[in-house]
Amino acid sequence: MSNILVVDDDKSILIFIEQALTDSHQIFTSETVACAEEISNNNTIDLLIADLVMPKKNGIDMIMEFKKIHPDIKILAISGGGGITGRFDYLPIAKLVGAEDTLKKPFTVTELRSSINTILETKH
Amino acid sequence: MQENKLDIDLLEQIYNCSTICILDENFKVIYSNNNFNTLTGYTENELNGTGLLQIKHQEQSNNIYDFLIRTLEKNETWKGELQLNHKTKNLIWLDTTIKPVISSVHKNRYIGSFIDISPRKKLIDNLKQRAHRQGLIAILGQISLNNIPIHDLLEQTLSVVCGSLNINIGFIQEISENGKQALVRTCYNTTHLEPEKTIIDIIENNFLEYTLNSERPVICESLKNETRFIIPDEYLQEKACSATCILIGDKKHPFGIFTLLSNTPKNFNIDEVHFLQSVCNILAEAINRQNMEQALRHEQELSRNYLDVAKVVFIVLNIEGKILLANRYAASILGFSQEDLAGMNFINTFIPEILKDKASKTFKKIINKEKVPDSDMGAHGNVTPIINKHNKTRYIRWKNSLLLNKQGGIDAVLSAGEDITELLKHEKEQKHLEKQLHQAQKVEAIGMLAGGIAHDFNNILASILGFSELAFEILDSSDTKLHNYLTQIQNSGIKAKNIIAQLQSINLQDDTPNQAILLPSLLKGTLQMLRTALPSSMDMQLNINDNLPAVKINAPKFNQMIMHILTNSRNALNGKGKIEINLSIEDIHNTSCSACNTNINGSYVALSIHDNGPGINEEKIHKIFSDNRGSTNTGLPFINMITHKAQGHIIISDSHLGNDTKTPGTCIKLLFEIAKESSTDKQQKKDDIDFSKIQKKHIMIVDDENSVASYMGELFKGAGFKTTVFCDSVEALESFKNTPDNYDLIVSDQTMPVITGDILASQMLEINPQLPIIICTGHSSLLDNEKAEDLNIKALLQKPVDSAKLLHTVVNLLTDV
Numbered sequence: 001m002s003n004i005l006v007v008d009d010d011k012s013i014l015i016f017i018e019q020a021l022t023d024s025h026q027i028f029t030s031e032t033v034a035c036a037e038e039i040s041n042n043n044t045i046d047l048l049i050a051d052l053v054m055p056k057k058n059g060i061d062m063i064m065e066f067k068k069i070h071p072d073i074k075i076l077a078i079s080g081g082g083g084i085t086g087r088f089d090y091l092p093i094a095k096l097v098g099a100e101d102t103l104k105k106p107f108t109v110t111e112l113r114s115s116i117n118t119i120l121e122t123k124h
Numbered sequence: 125m126q127e128n129k130l131d132i133d134l135l136e137q138i139y140n141c142s143t144i145c146i147l148d149e150n151f152k153v154i155y156s157n158n159n160f161n162t163l164t165g166y167t168e169n170e171l172n173g174t175g176l177l178q179i180k181h182q183e184q185s186n187n188i189y190d191f192l193i194r195t196l197e198k199n200e201t202w203k204g205e206l207q208l209n210h211k212t213k214n215l216i217w218l219d220t221t222i223k224p225v226i227s228s229v230h231k232n233r234y235i236g237s238f239i240d241i242s243p244r245k246k247l248i249d250n251l252k253q254r255a256h257r258q259g260l261i262a263i264l265g266q267i268s269l270n271n272i273p274i275h276d277l278l279e280q281t282l283s284v285v286c287g288s289l290n291i292n293i294g295f296i297q298e299i300s301e302n303g304k305q306a307l308v309r310t311c312y313n314t315t316h317l318e319p320e321k322t323i324i325d326i327i328e329n330n331f332l333e334y335t336l337n338s339e340r341p342v343i344c345e346s347l348k349n350e351t352r353f354i355i356p357d358e359y360l361q362e363k364a365c366s367a368t369c370i371l372i373g374d375k376k377h378p379f380g381i382f383t384l385l386s387n388t389p390k391n392f393n394i395d396e397v398h399f400l401q402s403v404c405n406i407l408a409e410a411i412n413r414q415n416m417e418q419a420l421r422h423e424q425e426l427s428r429n430y431l432d433v434a435k436v437v438f439i440v441l442n443i444e445g446k447i448l449l450a451n452r453y454a455a456s457i458l459g460f461s462q463e464d465l466a467g468m469n470f471i472n473t474f475i476p477e478i479l480k481d482k483a484s485k486t487f488k489k490i491i492n493k494e495k496v497p498d499s500d501m502g503a504h505g506n507v508t509p510i511i512n513k514h515n516k517t518r519y520i521r522w523k524n525s526l527l528l529n530k531q532g533g534i535d536a537v538l539s540a541g542e543d544i545t546e547l548l549k550h551e552k553e554q555k556h557l558e559k560q561l562h563q564a565q566k567v568e569a570i571g572m573l574a575g576g577i578a579h580d581f582n583n584i585l586a587s588i589l590g591f592s593e594l595a596f597e598i599l600d601s602s603d604t605k606l607h608n609y610l611t612q613i614q615n616s617g618i619k620a621k622n623i624i625a626q627l628q629s630i631n632l633q634d635d636t637p638n639q640a641i642l643l644p645s646l647l648k649g650t651l652q653m654l655r656t657a658l659p660s661s662m663d664m665q666l667n668i669n670d671n672l673p674a675v676k677i678n679a680p681k682f683n684q685m686i687m688h689i690l691t692n693s694r695n696a697l698n699g700k701g702k703i704e705i706n707l708s709i710e711d712i713h714n715t716s717c718s719a720c721n722t723n724i725n726g727s728y729v730a731l732s733i734h735d736n737g738p739g740i741n742e743e744k745i746h747k748i749f750s751d752n753r754g755s756t757n758t759g760l761p762f763i764n765m766i767t768h769k770a771q772g773h774i775i776i777s778d779s780h781l782g783n784d785t786k787t788p789g790t791c792i793k794l795l796f797e798i799a800k801e802s803s804t805d806k807q808q809k810k811d812d813i814d815f816s817k818i819q820k821k822h823i824m825i826v827d828d829e830n831s832v833a834s835y836m837g838e839l840f841k842g843a844g845f846k847t848t849v850f851c852d853s854v855e856a857l858e859s860f861k862n863t864p865d866n867y868d869l870i871v872s873d874q875t876m877p878v879i880t881g882d883i884l885a886s887q888m889l890e891i892n893p894q895l896p897i898i899i900c901t902g903h904s905s906l907l908d909n910e911k912a913e914d915l916n917i918k919a920l921l922q923k924p925v926d927s928a929k930l931l932h933t934v935v936n937l938l939t940d941v
Contacts, residue, residue, distance in 0.1 A: 012587035019594050052928075053579060060928040064842045080582030081575075093931045096815050097843045106586035106621055109593040 001025055002120055003043055007036040007062070008051035008078070013105075017049060020109045021116065033057045040066065045073055047119060050099075052079040052090040060093055067098045074119045080105040142237055147222070149232035151176050151193065163218075163240055165211030176236075181207035181215050192222065196234055199224050205241065217245040250395065257399040260284055264403060268410035271417070277410055279310045285403055286312045286384065289396060293362055293385035296407075297324065299336070299378045306332055306381060316361040330354045335369040335381050341400055342369045345389055359385065366390045370400050373408045382407070437520060437541035440527070443491050445471050445484075448536055457520075457543055459513025474510040476517070483508060490524050490537055507544065519545045560762070564684070574653070578624045585624065589617040627653060640674040640799040641682075643729060647707055650683045654690055659699045669708040675729050675796035677770040685763050689733050689792055692760075696737025696790060704734045712795060717773035719764045724773050728795035739778040739788030763794075771797040818938040819844035821868035826856040826884065827900075828876040836871060839927050840934070853879040857887055864891045869938060871930070874901035882907050885917050896937040900925050 005028045006017045014029040021027055028043065030036040033054065039045070048066055052059030059077060066073055077094035081104060091102040100119045103111060143159035153171045161168055164179065177189055184207040195202040201223035210216050218238040225233040264281055278296045286294045293313045297306035308322040316322075326332045334353040335342045344367045347355050359367060364385035373379040382404050384390075392400070431438050432452040440449040450458070450465040458465060458474060475483045489495075506522045520541035527536040592614045599607060627649065647668060658664065693703050710730040716723055767774050775793040823845045827833040830851050837849040848867075850856035853876045860867060870888060874881035881899045888895055896918045901907050912920045919933050 010583045010587075013583060013590075016587050016590035016594070020590065058926065058928050060931065064839070064927075067842065080579040080586070090928055090932075092935065093928055096819075096931060096935060105582040106589045106617070109590060109597070 002046035003028065004047045004049060004116070005030065005036060005039055005043075005045045006049040007031075007033065007054075008049075009054045010051070013051070013078075017112065020112055025116075033062050036062070037065075040070060040073075045070065047074045047076060047116065049076045049078060049116075050094075052077055052094055058090075060090060060097055063094060063099055064097050074122075075099040076115055076119060077102045078105055078107070143239065145171070145236050145238075146225070147176065147234040147236060151196075151234070154233075160238065163210075163216065163238065164208060170211075176206070176208075179208050181209050183207055183215070196222060196224055206238075215242070216240060217242045254395050257288060257395070260288055261399070261402045261406065264406050268406050268413075271414065274411055274414055275309060278407065281403060281407060282310055282312045282382075285382075285400070289384065289392070289399075291384045291390070292387055293364055294383060295319075296372070296380055296382050297332075298380045299326070299373075303336075303378070309380065314362055317358060322358060324356050324358050327354075330356055331359065331367070331369060332356065332381060335371055336378055337375065338371065339375070341392075341397055343392060344368070345391055359383075363387065368392065368400070370404045372404045372411070377412075379408055379411045435543070437539075437543065439465075439470065439539045439541070441470055441487075441537045441539060443534055443536070445469050445487055454541075457512060457518055458510070459516075474512065476509055476511050479508060487537070490526070491534060493526070493534075517545075518543055519548055574627050578627050581620070581624050585617055585621050589614060589621070592617065623652070625649075640676050641679055642672065642674050643677075643682075643707060643731065643796070644668050644670045644672055646679055646682060647686070647705075647731070650686050651705070654687060658690065658694055661700045662694065662697060663702045665702070665704045667704070667706045667708070672707065672709055672729050674799045675770065675772075676799045677772075677796060678766070681766045685766055685794070686733075688760075688763055693733065693735040693737065693790075696739075697735055698737075702736050704732075706730070706732045706734070709798075710795070715775060718776040719774050720768065722773065724775075724795065727798060728772070729798060730793055730795050732791055732793040734779070734789065734791040736780070736789040739790045767794050767796070815844065818935065820846070821938050822846040822848065822866060823934070824856060824860065824867045824870045825849045825872075826853055826870065826876070826881075827851065827873040828853070829873070832873070836925075836930075839930070840871075843931055845934075853877075853881075853884050857884055860888055861891065864888075864895075867895070869934060870895065870897045871934070872897065872899055874899050874907050882911070882915055882917070886915055889916050898930070898933055898937070900930075 001024065003026045004021060006014055007030045008014050008017075009031055011031060014031065018027045018029055028039050028045070030039055033056065036048075040048070048063075050059050050062055050066075054062075059079070063075055063077065066075065075094075075098060077091060077099040079090050079094075079102070081089060081091075091104060094102050100122070101115045103115055139157060140159075143157065143163055145153050145156035145160045148154045152173050152175045154173075156168055156171045161171065164171065166174075166179075177186075180189070188204060188206070192202045192204070201221060203221050206218045206220045208216050208218060217240070219241045220236060220238050222234050222236040225235050227233070264284065267280065268277055282294050282296055285291070291312075295311045295314055295317055296309050298309050299306055304326055306324045306326055308317050308319055308324070311317050311319050324332060326336065331342070331344070331350075331353050344350050344352075344355070347360060347365055347367055355367075362385050364387050366386045366389050368384045368390070370382045371378055372382055382400070384400075428451075434451075435453060436451075437454040437457055438449075438451040439447055439454050442448050447465045447468050447470055450462055452462060455462045455465060460468070471480055471483050471487060507519055508522055509517050509519050511517050521544050522539055522541045524537055524539050526534050527538055529535045592610050595610050596607075596614075599610065601607075651664075651666065655664070690703070697703070708730060709727060711727050712724045712730075714723060714725060764774060773795045775791075775795070777791050777793075778788045779791050780789050823840050825833055825836045825840065825847060826849075827836065828851055833849045833851050837847050840847040848859070850859070853872070856872070857879060860870075870885070872881045872884055876884075879887075881901070885897045885899060888897065893916065897916075898919045898921060899907065899912065899917050900921050900923050902923050907920065909920055918937055921930060921933065
């Protein structure tokens with residue numbers, strides 16, 4: 001059982017991921033980066049599932065900040081690909097700044113669980 | 125007796141007032157009276173026994189004496205003019221009568237009676253000489269008008285003057301512009317002075333300076349005893365004893381000095397002085413005129429040059445509209461020589477038939493000084509096209525002005541015209557480019573929209589597919605109906621996912637360099653999107669080989685290319701017909717590129733798009749790449765540029781499509797060079813870039829703003845790069861110069877004191893031309909994409925820089941190296 005924080009501006013994604021993982025993990029969800037920061041300060045988060053294209057702050061900056069404040073946190077970056085502002089694929093960049101794995105939306109439940117398990121296993 | 129006495133007195137008186145001598149049979153004086161003695165200067169004794177021949181002047185010929193003797197021997201009287209030598213050797217002219225003495229006592233005696241006519245002779249001589257000199261002056265004046273070169277004129281004048289005045293030595297000097305020196309231009313009989321070489325200084329109180337300040341000829345009778353001024357050594361070397369100098373020109377504008385030297389004491393009479401003065405006046409006038417003519421010629425030449433150099437058509441028309449004068453540019457525009465143009469009727473010859481009436485009317489209005497109404501002017505002013513000798517139309521913007529004579533009447537019309545053909549052409553081109561840009565912007569906007577939609581759709585699909593998957597997990601296996609519904613939802617979701625994936629492959633971001641790309645998937649995505657834009661009546665067949673090596677190309681531009689080609693095909697087919705698209709690897713042998721004519725050999729990834737439209741005229745094929753005005757084919761220059769930037773070529777051919785032999789059809793084949801093995805591997809693992817490799821790279825960050833610099837430093841450090849931050853561009857450049865191999869990539873601000881980003885970049889690129897450099901610039905910066913490309917700056921990012929975009933650019937550049 002790990003603490004997983006999911007950050008995505010799309011509420012349905014938050015619910016979907018929470019439903020997919022809630023049996024085996026403690027899930028926190030947040031629609032904004034600010035809220036996510038608060039949650040991570042109050043709870044020990046093992047894994048951050050971060051959407052990369054969000055209003056206000058891009059996911060790359062968020063990942064870098066989280067890694068700085070919580071060096072041990074594991075990160076899974078998710079993205080629907082080319083957004084309006086970016087127009088290019090953020091996922092490789094997420095890996096560059098420290099994301100353990102990336103998933104391109106839409107992904108299957110199996111893909112999600114397998115990715116999370118891999119990330120969390122390397123913890124030990 | 126008394127009568128005899130009277131006779132003797134009378135005879136004595138006659139004898140005393142006459143000049144008489146008596147000669148013997150040998151024509152020697154045996155008697156001479158006082159008058160004769162006085163006239164010749166000899167005493168009676170000296171004369172006694174002297175023959176007339178002995179005192180004859182050397183100038184008189186002997187013939188006259190022969191004739192005299194023969195006449196007297198015949199007992200006849202001789203009359204004539206004798207020239208005798210006075211005792212002082214001066215010439216005396218005598219009107220002479222000699223007759224035989226009739227006497228029985230004095231046989232063979234002759235009596236001579238003489239009248240001194242020397243003064244008269246001298247006067248006549250003087251008159252002759254004066255006439256001669258005036259004749260000379262007239263001739264010189266005539267010569268001087270003939271525009272012979274000044275030097276020749278001086279030379280001829282000098283020799284004529286010296287000859288005429290019996291002068292031994294003479295020369296003419298030219299005064300330098302500063303009035304300090306005199307250069308000997310031409311010489312007559314000089315021994316030391318050399319023409320065009322000897323220079324004599326004009327110094328205070330010397331002969332030359334004295335002459336310059338004197339309005340009359342300066343005569344120096346004795347060079348040795350001269351006290352008024354100093355004689356230059358050069359004059360003395362000529363071994364002359366007297367000299368005369370005359371100024372050519374006047375005090376204000378002296379041209380030179382005319383000098384005559386004589387080795388006998390010489391004093392000129394007033395006639396001679398006048399003669400010299402006249403000669404010098406003629407010279408001065410001639411020189412002055414020639415100088416003025418030269419200046420005028422120079423001026424004319426200059427004006428003509430201005431007229432010719434000016435890119436303006438200058439034509440002078442008489443009131444009948446005939447060309448009086450045309451400058452060189454006019455001749456080049458009209459296609460005739462300047463000589464041929466003279467006399468041509470301008471309107472009849474050069475104005476297009478359809479405009480002749482209007483032009484004639486306008487010309488009449490100009491001649492009548494009427495105002496030409498503005499309605500006759502186009503958007504560019506008074507533009508009238510002309511058709512030249514080679515049947516080419518040029519558009520000329522005219523300005524006319526009247527050339528009036530003294531009475532205010534019109535002599536001619538000066539028409540100045542500016543050739544604005546190119547300007548109009550550029551305007552057309554600009555409009556065309558604007559259209560293209562508009563098209564490109566539309567394409568870009570579609571790309572942005574597609575990207576945005578894809579992103580949002582992926583989120584939605586994530587929910588649809590995710591929740592249906594979760595629903596399966598909790599589904600009771602007996603509920604087959606619900607299972608069926610969920611399967612339908614999931615299948616449709618997967619279909620949608622595939623469409624979005626293809627849409628996303630049309631990434632229309634076009635500021636990335638050429639990258640190794642697998643064309644099959646890119647092409648499929650593009651066609652997927654474009655298919656909806658093509659009418660269903662067009663039959664599109666695809667033969668795409670999925671197993672192709674990668675090629676290096678800019679993906680968004682490739683997509684635009686395909687759009688252009690398909691648009692052309694659609695236009696050619698008029699909405700109905702076949703298009704066959706083949707993508708495969710092809711071996712090309714000895715085929716030349718339709719655009720660049722290069723001979724192509726080797727293996728290429730070949731994309732051919734073949735339609736059964738009306739085809740392209742073969743003659744036009746080469747032209748369509750450089751000039752698509754008037755052509756319905758859009759974007760061919762663009763396709764040409766992109767293909768060649770990807771080291772590719774184009775082959776356009778007219779060929780039938782399949783069995784359809786009725787219509788010619790067009791096949792455009794784009795050949796792309798196969799990317800090298802390493803980049804193919806990289807492409808296939810695009811999502812799994814080996815960051816460990818690029819994270820070893822060293823990035824230099826230069827920004828004069830400390831906070832920005834350190835933020836970027838943190839960013840790159842956070843991304844695992846080795847970074848060095850500089851807040852001073854001078855220090856940064858120094859560090860780079862010291863260890864250029866130390867840095868793999870530069871990220872620099874543009875606006876910095878002392879060394880700006882572009883200058884920093886160009887200096888670094890001089891050392892390492894391959895160095896990837898990213899410049900971050902504000903909106904107001906003078907550096908634009910075009911300039912950056914010229915400088916070989918790899919990327920230009922707008923401030924504030926999005927961290928993700930910056931990292932993305934850095935990764936792209938470093939994996940591309």
